[in-house]
Amino acid sequence: MTNTAPVSPLLTPYTSAALHLPNRLVMAPMTRYRAREDGAPLPVVADYYAQRAEAGLLITEGIWPHRRGQSGWRVPGLETEAHVTGWRAVTEAVHARGGRIFAQLMHGGRQGHPRSRLLGDIPAGPSAVPVPGPVHVKDGTAEAPVPREMTAQDIRTAIDDHVAAARNALRAGFDGVEIHGANSYLTHQFLADNTNLRTDAYGHDRTRFAVELVTAVAEAIGAHRLGLRLSPGNPQFGMSERDPAPVYRALTDTLDPLGLAYLHLTDNDDYPALADLRPRWSGTLIANVGENHAPTTRYQGERVLAEGHGDLVSYGRAFLTHPDLPARIAADDPLATPVDTEHLYTQGARGYTDYPTLADERSGTATGASLCQAR
Secondary structure (H helix, E strand, O other): OOOOOOOOOOHEEEEOOOEEEEEOOEEOOOOOOOOOOOOOOOOHHHHHHOOOOOOOOEEEEEEEOOHHHHOOOOEEEOHHHHHHHHHHHHHHHHHHHOOOOEEOOOOOOOOOOOOOOOOOOOOEOOOOOOOOEEEEEEOEEEEEEOEOOOOOOHHHHHHHHHHHHHHHHHHOOOOOOEEEEOOOHHHHHOOOOOOOOOOOOHOOOHHHHHHOOOHHHHHOOOOEEEEEEEEEOOOHOOOOOHHHHHHHHHHHHHHHHHHOOOEEEEEEOOOHHHHHHHHHHHHEEEEOOOOOOOOOOOHHHHHHHHOOOOOOEEEEEHHHHOOOOOHHOOOOOOOOOOOOOOOOOOOOOOOOOOOOOOOHHHHHHOOOOOOOOOO
């Protein structure tokens, strides 16, 4: 019998001036701590991303642009030649399977602790406002330090660090770069009310740092190779934005003419960012509706496309546990494989590259994905 089931719109191709994708599924960035102590990605990282290369686009976990922005122990970097070499193995593995991959640059800002930073120093952010509660360090937990307030020179240096790392990303073979302007990291800290208490130009206009950063990186590598992730109103790690709409409308209006590869935007229960900002963004918009919610389903993603709130949809946990997510959506699989939480943030292949494909499950060989290698 011929299968006449309609093709999910998530599996239809997408083409823009910057992107040529076989489907509209984007793997969202997810920190996994599979790096050496110096920040170079472990060999198993290449297996992990290659397994998921059938996504329309892969976005890596957050990568620090310079150790000055390191947010945690065994979070990877893109500062040194060892980093570039390690990431080149990843991009080559992804490209060998026909995939496309962007590197997410994630400067921690106030996020971090001397016991989890190669420099062993106090992190710096827009203002001297610490992260609430204890933080994870390489040997347990500790009270969050009060960050040092960034000087004007610190701000210029942070922008320069992003530019250098973006160039390193292209040398490593990445197809582009995403700036992490969300989820409580440096750029988000400049945008939010409670982490930006500055009285200078970067405080009077909370979008200024983001605009200067994005503009500088776009000039260095080309706007068509650059994306930006934002999470308006996201309360993670003690962030507070009382009225995010005016800030993000102004930011979107300023950045839209640059012609970025995409804007990657998370929705929020209190501020419907997708509905509000989609009309203001003329380029490609990647929508994420799973942040701070249950994992995104096939039907939620299809609804985003049907409502016109995004051109592409990013999936996090579904890609984590289903390396063959496009095939599973095509088969209307329930996406029920559970997360191995015990090994979520360890350094080996277990809980990382050993999730079965649908073909494995149907053939009775669900002992791990075929690309998983013992390294």
